[in-house]
Amino acid sequence: MAAAAFERRVLRRAAEHHYLRVRLELPDGGARPNAAQFKQLVVTALRELHGEVGAALPVDVLTYEEKTLSAILRVISSGLVKLWSALTLLGFYQNRRCAFRVLQEIRFPAPLYVGEEVTAAAEVKRLKGSVAHISVSCQVRESGKTVMEGMVKVMVPES
Amino acid sequence: MVRFKNRYVLCEVVSEDPRCRQCIEDRALGLAVRDAIARVHGDYGLACCSISFTVKYLNAYTGTVLLRCRKDSYRLLCSALPFVRYLESRAQRYPCFLNTLHVGGTIRTCQKFLIQYNRTQLLRLLQNCTNEEERQCIQKSLLSCSLTEEQSQSGDEEEDDDTETD
Numbered sequence: 001m002a003a004a005a006f007e008r009r010v011l012r013r014a015a016e017h018h019y020l021r022v023r024l025e026l027p028d029g030g031a032r033p034n035a036a037q038f039k040q041l042v043v044t045a046l047r048e049l050h051g052e053v054g055a056a057l058p059v060d061v062l063t064y065e066e067k068t069l070s071a072i073l074r075v076i077s078s079g080l081v082k083l084w085s086a087l088t089l090l091g092f093y094q095n096r097r098c099a100f101r102v103l104q105e106i107r108f109p110a111p112l113y114v115g116e117e118v119t120a121a122a123e124v125k126r127l128k129g130s131v132a133h134i135s136v137s138c139q140v141r142e143s144g145k146t147v148m149e150g151m152v153k154v155m156v157p158e159s
Numbered sequence: 160m161v162r163f164k165n166r167y168v169l170c171e172v173v174s175e176d177p178r179c180r181q182c183i184e185d186r187a188l189g190l191a192v193r194d195a196i197a198r199v200h201g202d203y204g205l206a207c208c209s210i211s212f213t214v215k216y217l218n219a220y221t222g223t224v225l226l227r228c229r230k231d232s233y234r235l236l237c238s239a240l241p242f243v244r245y246l247e248s249r250a251q252r253y254p255c256f257l258n259t260l261h262v263g264g265t266i267r268t269c270q271k272f273l274i275q276y277n278r279t280q281l282l283r284l285l286q287n288c289t290n291e292e293e294r295q296c297i298q299k300s301l302l303s304c305s306l307t308e309e310q311s312q313s314g315d316e317e318e319d320d321d322t323e324t325d
Contacts, residue, residue, distance in 0.1 A: 051201030053238075085203075 006126055018080045019062075019150075021104035022087060023070040028096045035064045038071060042083075045090040045100075050082050059083060070103070077107070106136075106150030117141045125151075132156050165211060166233035168262050169269045170240060172222035174255035180222065182248040185214040188224060195242040200235050207232040208239075215266065221277075224257070225269055233262065 024038070033041060039061050047055035057079040064071040075083045087100040112118065118138050126133040131153055138148040172183055193212070197205040208228050216225035228236045240259055245252045260276060263269040281301065288294040 047201065049201045049203050051197065051199045051204055053199055053204075054201055 016077060017074050017107070018077055019104075019106045019108075020073045020075070020084070020102055021070065021106075022073060023068065023101045023103055024093075025099045025101060026069070026093065026096060027099075030094070030096050032066050032069060033093070034066060035061065038064055041090070041093055042073065042087070045086040046082065049086040049089055054082050054086065057082060102153070104150060104152045106148060108148050110145045110147050112140070112147045118147065122152075127156070130155050130158055163211065164230040164264065165227050166230050166262055166264060167215065167266055167269045168226045168228070168233065168237060168240070169260045169273060170224045170226065171258040171260055172224060172246070172255055173258055174222075174246075174253060176253050176255075179246060179253035179255055180219055182246060182251065182253060183217065183219045183222065183224075184248060185217050187246050187248040188217065189214045191243050191246055192226065192236070192240070196235065196239040199239045199242050204232075204235045204239070208236050212236075223273065225266070230264075237262065 024033075024041075026032070039059075042059055042061070043055050046057055046059070050057075058076060059079070060074040062072040062074050073083070084102065087102065090098065090100060092098060117140065119141055120136070120138045122134050122136045124132050125135050132155075134152045134154060136148070136150055136152055137146055139146050172179070172188075174180070189212070193205060193209065196208050200208075210232070211227060211229045213227050214224060215227050216223070218224075226236065237259060240257045243255075243257050245254045247253075261269055261272040263272065281297075285294065285297055288297065
């Protein structure tokens with residue numbers, strides 16, 4: 001397995017909001033949080049690491065599925081680092097071990113209008129074990145402007 | 160040139176309670192400021208600001224405090240200072256607040272500012288005197304202020320100790 005250096009660049013000024021698809025893992029089982037408790041958990045994580053200023057960061061839970069414990073979070077670009085670091089360092093939910101896995105990170109730098117032709121591209125940036133990091137982007141063919149870019153993590157079967 | 164740059168924040172402790180002045184000490188103040196940073200900026204902010212954080216100078220008579228922190232985190236410190244609401248010492252809480260007067264890169268610039276500030280404060284106190292007696296008192300203490308031989312050698316002088324007009 002090649003031990004290449006891994007570099008991830010996130011251009012924060014290009015877009016207003018960043019979207020994260022996350023999954024909460026509760027290895028010890030137990031009661032699952034509902035949508036309000038999930039939001040409370042995210043805000044608590046921010047408060048522990050970044051204080052009252054972090055807890056006041058405008059984070060929205062756009063979708064939440066209680067069965068799979070996965071959600072799509074939206075945060076303004078200047079708060080992405082704070083949110084991601086807070087989610088990474090959260091360890092406990094109601095005295096049970098928990099962990100946040102960030103599956104996708106997407107941003108939309110430019111608006112897209114009806115009638116424009118879009119080319120989607122995906123490139124595998126890194127393959128480690130059974131997890132692949134894929135960088136995705138959508139570009140309008142005529143003007144070349146990028147309307148969507150991001151990083152997606154997927155599991156690949158061992159083969 | 161590579162060195163660690165610090166920022167020195169000059170503040171003034173303002174309190175309505177006259178007993179608060181006696182309990183202003185560097186450890187209590189340091190703890191109060193760190194507690195405020197932890198509340199406002201969390202674990203990350205506390206760790207950032209604590210790297211080179213000390214209370215460098217403290218004057219209980221005038222309530223002047225000089226705090227030091229790293230240049231990278233002085234904004235976190237300054238934004239947390241308004242959240243210090245009380246000083247705690249010997250199991251007693253005294254409500255107070257901190258006024259930020261000046262942020263400087265060295266102790267010397269802060270001292271220069273403090274001398275200038277104290278001059279203007281003395282003049283203002285003189286103007287705000289309601290009582291003729293107090294006015295005479297202040298004028299007398301100002302005129303009798305002088306540097307003696309031992310003090311001038313220590314090199315750390317500012318006009319100080321105006322009579323308290325509480």
